[in-house]
Amino acid sequence: YYANHAVEFLRRNELADAFAYLRRAIELEPGNPDLWVNLAALYGRRDDIRSAIEAYEVALQIDPRNRAALAGLARSHTLTGETALAARY
Numbered sequence: 001y002y003a004n005h006a007v008e009f010l011r012r013n014e015l016a017d018a019f020a021y022l023r024r025a026i027e028l029e030p031g032n033p034d035l036w037v038n039l040a041a042l043y044g045r046r047d048d049i050r051s052a053i054e055a056y057e058v059a060l061q062i063d064p065r066n067r068a069a070l071a072g073l074a075r076s077h078t079l080t081g082e083t084a085l086a087a088r089y
Helices: 002-011 015-028 033-045 049-062 067-079 083-088
Strands: none
Touching: 002 015, 002 033, 015 033, 033 049, 033 067, 049 067, 067 083
16 A cells, blocks of 8 residues: 555655655565665655665665666666676676
8 A cells, every 4th residue: 555655656756755655665564675676766866876775775685686676776876986886786
């Protein structure tokens, strides 16, 4: 429920509402890596790349093979100029 609404808010670029719903979804299901990936995407839209990286890393702690988290980390590290680290992902 909360995750679905968060994604709808993200699609409409209503970031404050998306953030509130994602936080609630994560409170209820903190072991779901997709929620952390969505949170990272939201941080990316806010140009908060460091927080996005942290959220992607949580997703990878839960699921080390999560492709969305790996791709997001690569993009995020590229944006911060950490190209060697980006290549790792």
